[in-house]
Amino acid sequence: MCDTCGCQLHEHHHHDPKVVEVNQSLLAANVxxxxxxxxxxxxxxxxxxxxxxxxGSGKTTLxxxxxxxMRDTVRIxxxxxxxxTERDAERIRAKGVxxxxxxxxxxxxxxxxLVHGGLHVLEHFAKGAGYDLIFIENVGNLVCPATFDLGExxxxxxxxxxxxxxxxxxxxxxxxxxDLVLLTKVDLLPYFDFSMxxxxxxxxxxxxxxxxxxxxxxxxEGFDAWLSFLDRRLNR
Amino acid sequence: xxELSLAQSLLEQLLxxxxxxxxxxxxxxxxxxxxxxxxxxxxxxxxxxILKAERPATRDAVLDxxxxxxxxxxxxxxxxxxxxxxxxxxxxxxxxxxxxxxKCPWCGSNRLSPQGGTELILNQVEME
Ligand SMILES: Nc1nc2c(ncn2[C@@H]2O[C@H](COP(=O)(O)OP(=O)(O)OP(=O)(O)O)[C@@H](O)[C@H]2O)c(=O)[nH]1
Ligand SMILES: [Mg+2]
Ligand SMILES: [Zn+2]
Ligand SMILES: [Zn+2]
Ligand SMILES: [Zn+2]
Ligand SMILES: [Zn+2]
Numbered sequence: 001m002c003d004t005c006g007c008q009l010h011e012h013h014h015h016d017p018k019v020v021e022v023n024q025s026l027l028a029a030n031v032x033x034x035x036x037x038x039x040x041x042x043x044x045x046x047x048x049x050x051x052x053x054x055x056g057s058g059k060t061t062l063x064x065x066x067x068x069x070m071r072d073t074v075r076i077x078x079x080x081x082x083x084x085t086e087r088d089a090e091r092i093r094a095k096g097v098x099x100x101x102x103x104x105x106x107x108x109x110x111x112x113x114l115v116h117g118g119l120h121v122l123e124h125f126a127k128g129a130g131y132d133l134i135f136i137e138n139v140g141n142l143v144c145p146a147t148f149d150l151g152e153x154x155x156x157x158x159x160x161x162x163x164x165x166x167x168x169x170x171x172x173x174x175x176x177x178x179d180l181v182l183l184t185k186v187d188l189l190p191y192f193d194f195s196m197x198x199x200x201x202x203x204x205x206x207x208x209x210x211x212x213x214x215x216x217x218x219x220x221e222g223f224d225a226w227l228s229f230l231d232r233r234l235n236r
Numbered sequence: 237x238x239e240l241s242l243a244q245s246l247l248e249q250l251l252x253x254x255x256x257x258x259x260x261x262x263x264x265x266x267x268x269x270x271x272x273x274x275x276x277x278x279x280x281x282x283x284x285x286i287l288k289a290e291r292p293a294t295r296d297a298v299l300d301x302x303x304x305x306x307x308x309x310x311x312x313x314x315x316x317x318x319x320x321x322x323x324x325x326x327x328x329x330x331x332x333x334x335x336x337x338x339k340c341p342w343c344g345s346n347r348l349s350p351q352g353g354t355e356l357i358l359n360q361v362e363m364e
Contacts, residue, residue: 016364017263017362017363017364018257018259018362018363018364019360019361019362020253020257020360020361020362020363021359021360022249022253022358022359022360022361023357023358023359024249024357024358025355025356025357025358026242026245026246026249026267026356026357026358027242027245027356028249029245029248029249030245107238107241108238109238111241143274144238144274146274147238147273147274147354147356169349172272172349172350173272173274173350173354205311205349206349
């Protein structure tokens with residue numbers, strides 16, 4: 001046995017202290033997996049969109065309406081992230097589109113290794129047919145998901161009218177990381193003290209070129225702009 | 237919010253580094269947790285100290301955490317403000333005295349926009 005530390009590993013270790021400068025992100029493993037996810041998605045010919053919002057902002061409803069509008073011309077696949085239950089995936093499957101439910105077992109966000117598994121399942125569901133558009137619905141949470149690249153091409157942050165227009169100022173990291181901010185449930189504007197101007201101003205301070213759109217899944221208002229945004233981003 | 241899973245991935249990185257450098261154990265780890273990274277020092281240390289005990293190679297690792305002062309731009313006067321980050325234990329005292337809101341040191345406005353500060357970095361590892 002070794003006298004210095006009492007360990008059993010006598011032959012192959014030494015006790016000279018060694019200082020190693022690492023300077024590597026603590027999220028390095030996630031970043032690497034996200035890069036490989038992105039390649040995987042591109043090999044499938046698809047564009048991937050990561051949907052981030054607080055619980056209940058309308059992510060699944062947006063997907064339901066989007067699928068109804070596009071399913072005849074665009075091959076869509078969906079990865080659903082939730083802490084528990086298969087409910088959201090079932091809502092998507094009811095629209096006739098393949099959906100994988102990832103449950104995080106308590107974790108408050110999706111990460112790239114989880115999505116990697118989801119992509120393989122989605123690929124299996126396609127039976128060789130492939131996808132044009134893959135939606136990843138993140139766990140409802142306006143904080144954690146911002147930190148984790150999943151390998152998406154476009155990050156969309158949803159903010160619904162009842163949540164209030166002060167959210168970009170309160171959750172700057174999340175809104176700063178967005179490629180597009182979607183204001184949802186605008187049919188409710190008459191009932192809430194929600195200022196479009198405040199969102200525009202605060203979001204602009206965070207990221208001057210941040211794109212902003214407003215829509216309602218209930219009335220259909222603003223949906224055309226959203227659909228043509230998607231259409232422009234497809235690899236066709 | 238996800239301090240535990242971050243501590244877990246740090247420990248995996250440490251085991252890999254120890255293997256690469258043929259070291260038997262890690263004695264000290266220095267990390268930077270950005271002030272706007274969403275990671276709370278106390279929770280991160282708590283998770284790290286529980287999980288490190290699972291492996292002999294990390295059992296004695298001491299965790300050093302650095303959090304740089306957060307930087308803001310004041311939306312009223314456009315000046316840069318560096319405001320020390322209160323420790324977890326000081327926050328309640330600040331709240332009790334109505335001082336929880338950070339204010340611009342130049343003009344007193346509370347309309348401060350955070351700049352950067354989301355980094356999570358493994359800087360340095362000591363091993364033997
Ligand atoms: N008025 C109104 N209600 C909406 C709209 N879109 C969604 N909702 C309602 O908002 C509630 C939540 O919608 P979901 O689509 O389940 O929200 P989600 O973001 O997927 O929720 P989680 O997955 O739990 O985070 C449901 O009751 C929807 O019917 C909208 O455009 N207008
Ligand atoms: Mg949902
Ligand atoms: Zn020894
Ligand atoms: Zn999280
Ligand atoms: Zn794979
Ligand atoms: Zn000021």
